[in-house]
Amino acid sequence: MTGPQDDGPGSAIGRRRFLGYVLAAPTLVAAAELAPARAGASAPAGAGALAAPELTELVDLNDLMTAAALPTSNLISVEVRQDGTVAFALPRAEVGQGITTSTAMLIAEELSVPLDRVRVTLADARPELVFNQLTGGSNTTIATYTPIRVAAAVARQRLLTAAAAELGTDAGNLTIEDGVVKDRAGRSVGIGALASKAASTRTERVSVELAPRESFTVIGRPHNRVDALDAVTGRKKFAMDLDVPDAKPAMVCRPPTINGKVGSVANLAQVRAMPGVTDVVTISTGVAVRAETFGQCVDAVRALQVSWRPGTAEGKSDASVLRQLEAAELPMGLRPPTPVVEGKFTFYFRSNSALEPNCAIADVRAGRAEIWSALKSPIVAQQAIAAKLGLPAGKVTVHVTEGGGSFGRKLFFDAALEAAEMSQKIGKPVKLMWHRADDSRQGRTHPMATSRVRVAYLGDTVLSYKQRHTSVSTDLGHGLGEIITALAARLPVGDIGFAQTFFHLSQATSYRFGAVSRLLSETDKGFNTGSMRNVYSPDVTCARELIVDQLAARMGKDPYRFRRDFLQDDRSRAVLAKVAEAGNWGRSMAPGTAQGIAFHAEYKSVSAALVEIDCRPATVDRPIRDGVTGPRVTKVVFAVDVGLAVNPRGLEAQMMGCVMDGIALALTSSLHLRDGHFLEASWDNYFYTRQWNTPPELQVIVMPSTSDQPGGAGELGVAASMAAVACAYGRATGTMPTSFPINHGTLSFTPKPTVPPIPPSPTDGLDHAR
Amino acid sequence: MPEHTFRVNGEQVTVDVAGDVRLLWVLRDILGITGPKYGCGINVCKACTSHLNGKAVNPCAIPVQDLQPTDEVTTIEGLAATVGRDLHPMQQAWLDHDVAQCGYCQPGQIMAAVALVRRVAAEGRSITDADLDGLRNICRCGTYPRIREAIRAGAEDM
Numbered sequence: 020m021t022g023p024q025d026d027g028p029g030s031a032i033g034r035r036r037f038l039g040y041v042l043a044a045p046t047l048v049a050a051a052e053l054a055p056a057r058a059g060a061s062a063p064a065g066a067g068a069l070a071a072p073e074l075t076e077l078v079d080l081n082d083l084m085t086a087a088a089l090p091t092s093n094l095i096s097v098e099v100r101q102d103g104t105v106a107f108a109l110p111r112a113e114v115g116q117g118i119t120t121s122t123a124m125l126i127a128e129e130l131s132v133p134l135d136r137v138r139v140t141l142a143d144a145r146p147e148l149v150f151n152q153l154t155g156g157s158n159t160t161i162a163t164y165t166p167i168r169v170a171a172a173v174a175r176q177r178l179l180t181a182a183a184a185e186l187g188t189d190a191g192n193l194t195i196e197d198g199v200v201k202d203r204a205g206r207s208v209g210i211g212a213l214a215s216k217a218a219s220t221r222t223e224r225v226s227v228e229l230a231p232r233e234s235f236t237v238i239g240r241p242h243n244r245v246d247a248l249d250a251v252t253g254r255k256k257f258a259m260d261l262d263v264p265d266a267k268p269a270m271v272c273r274p275p276t277i278n279g280k281v282g283s284v285a286n287l288a289q290v291r292a293m294p295g296v297t298d299v300v301t302i303s304t305g306v307a308v309r310a311e312t313f314g315q316c317v318d319a320v321r322a323l324q325v326s327w328r329p330g331t332a333e334g335k336s337d338a339s340v341l342r343q344l345e346a347a348e349l350p351m352g353l354r355p356p357t358p359v360v361e362g363k364f365t366f367y368f369r370s371n372s373a374l375e376p377n378c379a380i381a382d383v384r385a386g387r388a389e390i391w392s393a394l395k396s397p398i399v400a401q402q403a404i405a406a407k408l409g410l411p412a413g414k415v416t417v418h419v420t421e422g423g424g425s426f427g428r429k430l431f432f433d434a435a436l437e438a439a440e441m442s443q444k445i446g447k448p449v450k451l452m453w454h455r456a457d458d459s460r461q462g463r464t465h466p467m468a469t470s471r472v473r474v475a476y477l478g479d480t481v482l483s484y485k486q487r488h489t490s491v492s493t494d495l496g497h498g499l500g501e502i503i504t505a506l507a508a509r510l511p512v513g514d515i516g517f518a519q520t521f522f523h524l525s526q527a528t529s530y531r532f533g534a535v536s537r538l539l540s541e542t543d544k545g546f547n548t549g550s551m552r553n554v555y556s557p558d559v560t561c562a563r564e565l566i567v568d569q570l571a572a573r574m575g576k577d578p579y580r581f582r583r584d585f586l587q588d589d590r591s592r593a594v595l596a597k598v599a600e601a602g603n604w605g606r607s608m609a610p611g612t613a614q615g616i617a618f619h620a621e622y623k624s625v626s627a628a629l630v631e632i633d634c635r636p637a638t639v640d641r642p643i644r645d646g647v648t649g650p651r652v653t654k655v656v657f658a659v660d661v662g663l664a665v666n667p668r669g670l671e672a673q674m675m676g677c678v679m680d681g682i683a684l685a686l687t688s689s690l691h692l693r694d695g696h697f698l699e700a701s702w703d704n705y706f707y708t709r710q711w712n713t714p715p716e717l718q719v720i721v722m723p724s725t726s727d728q729p730g731g732a733g734e735l736g737v738a739a740s741m742a743a744v745a746c747a748y749g750r751a752t753g754t755m756p757t758s759f760p761i762n763h764g765t766l767s768f769t770p771k772p773t774v775p776p777i778p779p780s781p782t783d784g785l786d787h788a789r
Numbered sequence: 790m791p792e793h794t795f796r797v798n799g800e801q802v803t804v805d806v807a808g809d810v811r812l813l814w815v816l817r818d819i820l821g822i823t824g825p826k827y828g829c830g831i832n833v834c835k836a837c838t839s840h841l842n843g844k845a846v847n848p849c850a851i852p853v854q855d856l857q858p859t860d861e862v863t864t865i866e867g868l869a870a871t872v873g874r875d876l877h878p879m880q881q882a883w884l885d886h887d888v889a890q891c892g893y894c895q896p897g898q899i900m901a902a903v904a905l906v907r908r909v910a911a912e913g914r915s916i917t918d919a920d921l922d923g924l925r926n927i928c929r930c931g932t933y934p935r936i937r938e939a940i941r942a943g944a945e946d947m
Contacts, residue, residue, distance in 0.1 A: 114891055115890035115891025115892070115893075115930045116890070117890070243884065243887040244887055244889060246889075246892065247883070247884050247887060247888075247889050247892075248884065249892070250883075250889035250892030250895050251865075251876075251880040251883045251884060251888075251889065251892075251895060251896075251899060252824075252865065252866070252869075252876075252880065253823070253824025253825075253864065253865035253866045253896045254824075254866075255892045256823070257826075257893060259817075259823075259827070260823035262821065268814075268818055294807045295806075295807065295810075311806075311818065311819075312806070312810050312814035312815070312818040312819065313813075313814050313817075313818060313827065313830075314809075314810045314811045314813070314814035314818075315807070315810065315814075317830065372929070373891070373893075373929055374826070374828045374834065374836060374891070374893045374894050374927060374928070374929040375826070375828075375891070375893045376827070376828075421891075421892075422891060423826070423891045423892070423893030423894075424890075424891045424893060424929045424930055425891075426929070452827065454830060455828065455829040455830060455831070455833075455834070643922075645833075668887055672887065672890055672932070672935070675931060675932065675934055675935065676890060676930045676931035676932065677931075678931065679931025679933060680931060701829060701831060701833050702828070702829055702833045702834045702927050703833045707927065707929060708931060708933070709925065709927070709933075710921055710922050710923070710924045710925070710926075710933055710936075710937075711922040711923070713922075713933040713934060713937070714934070715918060717934045777830075778830075778831050780811050780830055780831065780849065780850065781831055781832050781849070781850035782809075782850065782851075782852055782855075783850060784811075784812070784832060784846055784847050784848065784849070784850030784851035784855075785841070785846065785851055785855055787832070787846065787847070787850070788841055788842075788844040788845065788846045789844055789845055789904065789908060
């Protein structure tokens, strides 16, 4: 396994020395183990203990055990090619968070090759990786930082040895610069020319030393994205851009209420005869159509006359779910005899819709299947699709494509499952895509929740902090990226335990608040929920930080100074002080405008946000067609310390996106539940941050590295941003907001019909040319 | 089936498809031009923004039968050719500011930005915050601040 070798206690070299492999291959392939072998060993034991009938149907245990038993099966490998490029298949999903760039940087650093010669692709589903192919929890860089560098360092060592033989010198006399090995006499040989000479005919375990942080020339310096040129030229390929032979467009006619089922279809023959339509077939989730173009799919879906059976949220509305949540709320216990600050906050359903809707290509033939989709849990997807199709998992190939955003959505593989089912039923390949209206109405949501907080204090001391978070159940059924865990999470007891565990693991106690207790209770599994970017933290943190402002006021302290005084450690205080200083905290502001400040720690990282908001009527009521204006965040200063920032420019980009999410969650974006369905069906209904909501001033400050290890970043910034906007709003208006987003009570659009389930394609495009 | 003739990225094309099929699907599903993306299909998200005779349009809302043989459709794939270089100045500005995250909306963003700069220039003025606020293209990754910076920089070089 990959682990530091013991070179004696406290040895800096010892901490940087690891075991890796050279694999038998015609060109140089160096490898490292992605994670401790513990995950692989626990899988069969977990399956035995559960012994649910559906488990044995779904899991080909022998396949799993055989794969896990191969000594080198869970390796990740770096390949040096004869053209001087270096290839690496990353077992994670790139959905915009920049991990292909940061991964290329790690390899460029250890191998001393130019960044543009490192080719990072996304690995197909690799069931032998068991727990280790899940993209979530802002964990990619934390988990892969060392293994990827170890593999690259093994390659470097082999290249130096091969070059020494080539040049007739000692490897110690050689260096690698820009992909070229050089000796002191000025002789040189490129790594491409060494690729086959450095190859091994047998797999060997070797020991390598990683470059020390002081010598870094790539890691820690800002780099632009490796896929930027493809993105700006339209060459970047997403799932729906792939040219898979005969995979024609497909869409699904979906029910008018959440998870409704098909009763009967009145006009199948008529729709089958429509222009361009090749197939119409009922699947588990609706009536699927396949046509020559997506436009003709839209027309066919709209023409279908389907009678529907009830769904899983029949008759439910925001108000009825709120009553359910109240019924599920855990008691707060006896009020202490000391002064207390209390609050209850409501957070409505939200959509994590990426701009690329749920989509997948499936080609299912007799005895085998091939899938293309942006999947953050491809192993679970592979196993679930195999079970659906009645195929052994080994016969289902799952390709992970580049994703057009995720925000948690692509942890699930809803479209891939539908595409596979449809392709099997009609015996043809399909390119299946959800309409935007489908994505809003039947897609995954961040569950509605309430959060109650009670803080007891005496004088200048906080005695206790109690938070009770009550939520519609979050579907964590993608598990930890592996089928057995996923099934365990679907068992009633296991799921509650898993969610509660997840909740506790993700919530840190950052302030010296005495006795702290936080609990989660969940209710109602009738909704299609999922982990939205930063999962529980935006709501939990928003509630806490609003109460912190109240507490500071009771103690007669400034919100910033109160936080600084109560934060537990220097790293936390440093980010807070940074935003206060850079954002000129406490400056005089016009009535109706104010600053807000908030803090959040997670993923081994700390963050703070300072926000300025304008809630004056002239701003709130500024006219925007079909858009929600409302208060405008005019300035954001955000400071982040992730320990070691691999790519500061990428980190800055992630924090920027998190800030935009935080603004949306606090002010504008939510789903309205009425009579068993969500009203939203368009980006002009679901008000994610738009240009007119974007803060004119944004400053992201990446703190100097405080560690040798990177923390997580992809989701980190949402919580502090949302909380700071809420706090600023409260200070600007003089009233603490208690319901989010703050505009939820006003329906700012006319809901589209639910039958047909998707709107017609407009025809007036030429009238809007500008 | 009826034939429809128009120009795409400098070339004359003829497609054999029902006249009410929207241009987006003619480009993507028939011609294999995948730079314009689907994000809503109802001319809201603007991910498919392309140019028709130099102006920004959304192909998801244009029946192909509305096009004339002389109409010039430019997608992100053909943008650089409009200035005769490998990259249009706006694409270069996008690279310089490392704007893209997932990249899905960016072809549409760039096409909308170029049209905005041309429109503002035709009005004899420079880009204002209000112009930028008026862009409706969704970026779900939230790259809006870098988009604003890149547009201002790209406008300088156009």
